[in-house]
Amino acid sequence: MSTTFIVLKKELVDIFRDRRTTFLSIAVGPLLTPALLIGIMVLANSRGRDAETKPLDLPVAGAEYAPSLITWLKGNNVNVKPPPDDIDSAVRAQEEDVVLRISPEFPTAWRAGTPALVEIISDHSRREQIEVPVSRLEALLAGYDRQLGALRLVARGVAPSVMTPLAIARRDVSTPESRMGLILAFFPYLLILSGFVGGSSLATDATAGERERQSLEPLLANPVSRAAIMSGKIAAVCTFSLISQVVTLVAMKIGFAVTPSEAIGMTVDISWVVIVKLLLITSTLIVFGSSLITLLAATAKSVKEAGSYLVVLVMMPMIPTLALMVSPVKNQLWQFAVPFLAQNQMIMKVVRGESMSAVEWAVGLGTNAAVAAVTWVIASRLYQREQLAISA
Amino acid sequence: MLLVTNLHKTFKTRTGPVTAVDAVSFEARDGQITGLLGPNGAGKTTTLRMLYTLMSPENGSVKVDELDVAVDPTAARRRLGVLPDARGVYKRLTARENIAYFGRLHGLDEATIARRTTELAKALGMEDVLDRQTEGFSQGQRTKTAIARALVHDPRNVLLDEPTNGLDVMTTRGLREFLKHLRSEGRCVLLSSHIMQEVAALCDRIVIIARGRVVAQGTPDELRAQYAEASLEDAFVKAIGSDEGMTA
Numbered sequence: 174m175s176t177t178f179i180v181l182k183k184e185l186v187d188i189f190r191d192r193r194t195t196f197l198s199i200a201v202g203p204l205l206t207p208a209l210l211i212g213i214m215v216l217a218n219s220r221g222r223d224a225e226t227k228p229l230d231l232p233v234a235g236a237e238y239a240p241s242l243i244t245w246l247k248g249n250n251v252n253v254k255p256p257p258d259d260i261d262s263a264v265r266a267q268e269e270d271v272v273l274r275i276s277p278e279f280p281t282a283w284r285a286g287t288p289a290l291v292e293i294i295s296d297h298s299r300r301e302q303i304e305v306p307v308s309r310l311e312a313l314l315a316g317y318d319r320q321l322g323a324l325r326l327v328a329r330g331v332a333p334s335v336m337t338p339l340a341i342a343r344r345d346v347s348t349p350e351s352r353m354g355l356i357l358a359f360f361p362y363l364l365i366l367s368g369f370v371g372g373s374s375l376a377t378d379a380t381a382g383e384r385e386r387q388s389l390e391p392l393l394a395n396p397v398s399r400a401a402i403m404s405g406k407i408a409a410v411c412t413f414s415l416i417s418q419v420v421t422l423v424a425m426k427i428g429f430a431v432t433p434s435e436a437i438g439m440t441v442d443i444s445w446v447v448i449v450k451l452l453l454i455t456s457t458l459i460v461f462g463s464s465l466i467t468l469l470a471a472t473a474k475s476v477k478e479a480g481s482y483l484v485v486l487v488m489m490p491m492i493p494t495l496a497l498m499v500s501p502v503k504n505q506l507w508q509f510a511v512p513f514l515a516q517n518q519m520i521m522k523v524v525r526g527e528s529m530s531a532v533e534w535a536v537g538l539g540t541n542a543a544v545a546a547v548t549w550v551i552a553s554r555l556y557q558r559e560q561l562a563i564s565a
Numbered sequence: 566m567l568l569v570t571n572l573h574k575t576f577k578t579r580t581g582p583v584t585a586v587d588a589v590s591f592e593a594r595d596g597q598i599t600g601l602l603g604p605n606g607a608g609k610t611t612t613l614r615m616l617y618t619l620m621s622p623e624n625g626s627v628k629v630d631e632l633d634v635a636v637d638p639t640a641a642r643r644r645l646g647v648l649p650d651a652r653g654v655y656k657r658l659t660a661r662e663n664i665a666y667f668g669r670l671h672g673l674d675e676a677t678i679a680r681r682t683t684e685l686a687k688a689l690g691m692e693d694v695l696d697r698q699t700e701g702f703s704q705g706q707r708t709k710t711a712i713a714r715a716l717v718h719d720p721r722n723v724l725l726d727e728p729t730n731g732l733d734v735m736t737t738r739g740l741r742e743f744l745k746h747l748r749s750e751g752r753c754v755l756l757s758s759h760i761m762q763e764v765a766a767l768c769d770r771i772v773i774i775a776r777g778r779v780v781a782q783g784t785p786d787e788l789r790a791q792y793a794e795a796s797l798e799d800a801f802v803k804a805i806g807s808d809e810g811m812t813a
Contacts, residue, residue: 391667
């Protein structure tokens with residue numbers, strides 16, 4: 174058995190005996206990820222559905238000027254309420270999502286056959302929350318408008334169809350799309366993060382922990398190279414991380430398979446091919462993250478200090494993901510060479526079922542494998558430094 | 566057989582360089598127990614660390630059985646069994662697994678590891694705890710585990726840094742018998758201690774270190790004669806120029 178393999182085996186046996194740490198890293202974390210994702214989707218979907226089917230609460234000012242409009246609204250699942258005293262500030266204070274104001278001139282204009290003014294008052298800086306009620310109200314008013322217009326034309330002996338030279342059909346794909354956008358923004362980040370820091374508990378235990386337990390010095394007194402010992406530790410961290418990543422993906426697959434598609438408003442089928450591709454994409458990140466954490470933890474004087482490095486490391490994968498959320502950029506080849514950004518783009522493509530060119534695969538995997546290899550080599554040489562080899 | 570010639574080691578600190586080991590030379594022969602005696606901070610641990618190649622000296626050489634540790638540190642470590650000052654064991658592994666881990670790193674096969682583990686457990690009197698996880702071991706049980714794993718590869722030369730530190734009287738007596746047993750097998754045993762009585766009870770040769778320098782060396786009789794003192798204790802005090810370490 175080579176030194177690296179002996180160390181790898183020992184570190185894995187050691188960490189798996191620590192039931193609580195193993196349970197948290199291999200079971201709880203990876204199972205929580207799909208639960209979180211699916212939970213958010215179910216929530217978003219039911220909220221969206223509620224907003225569309227629930228009676229619309231609508232404060233109306235000047236309801237007395239347009240009784241027939243009010244009757245029409247009430248007949249269309251609208252719950253007409255008296256208006257707040259100060260409409261603008263009530264809307265701004267988010268007490269009401271949308272308020273309808275009927276102008277006092279409404280009856281006059283109505284009788285004259287000229288357009289009668291109705292105002293939809295809402296706060297457009299709250300786009301997300303008001304989108305559904307405002308569009309529902311707009312659609313209702315437009316329907317009333319069309320119906321009344323048609324009746325007036327008929328009364329004057331004109332066919333209402335002259336008013337509609339265009340037959341506009343609208344297919345609303347915005348709702349499923351926006352929900353898909355939610356997982357698309359979330360999914361790569363969760364995978365990248367779990368791959369990157371998935372082995373952190375083992376990495377700190379095997380390096381900073383080894384120093385703290387005073388067992389590093391006897392270990393280095395063995396007739397083996399320090400680089401081989403370090404490599405064994407990194408390999409153990411990678412293995413641990415990989416196990417947690419596989420559990421995450423399989424849990425994700427099972428989670429989506431058992432969740433009824435109407436609960437999340439779509440069918441998500443994660444095939445085994447997709448899982449293998451996702452593992453391949455995150456594998457370079459697993460090696461990079463495992464080497465980097467091991468490197469940092471090995472320079473730390475204690476487990477506590479190593480833990481504080483981890484807080485910073487968790488932020489790293491967020492940077493490209495957040496940048497992409499704020500300003501989405503089109504796919505370009507250079508992005509496949511940047512760690513985190515590369516995985517983000519590749520995971521997106523795989524999940525969306527888009528094809529990737531051989532060049533994109535090669536750049537995405539090649540450059541990231543190189544980054545991982547360099548980090549590994551630097552980390553493996555760390556114990557060559559005399560002051561790091563000494564325990565106390 | 567260990568041959569130490571003119572070792573130097575300086576540490577950089579914030580207040581400037583500190584010389585920890587200054588021109589230390591001595592010899593530890595096969596079939597003898599050699600004691601490195603000196604007060605705390607005299608440079609014993611640093612000297613031993615250079616012997617087992619954890620640190621490299623700025624000057625001077627260390628030879629293990631004629632083998633220069635600077636030339637081939639791995640081969641030198643193969644001939645050494647080391648109980649360092651830091652002697653942590655893996656808590657979630659059993660004593661047997663702790664020993665086997667080091668055996669495998671020495672390239673031993675499983676049968677040899679099993680045989681050596683049985684031999685060492687018997688000699689150290691730790692058969693009853695061999696298959697227990699070392700979590701919750703007493704200081705003595707931990708030290709025994711650390712010694713067993715250090716000797717699993719049957720080394721000719723044995724280095725022990727303060728081996729009886731923190732051990733009770735009975736365990737210390739047992740350990741002394743074990744070291745004498747190693748000597749009777751013809752091994753070269755080098756141990757460090759700050760306790761004069763311990764070195765006097767055990768060692769064939771004594772090397773007294775103070776402030777990084779060797780201030781005296783020889784057999785207990787030679788040292789008594791050298792300082793014209795009837796007791797070794799007085800000779801020690803005279804040699805290091807203070808009575809540090811006498812109260813232990």
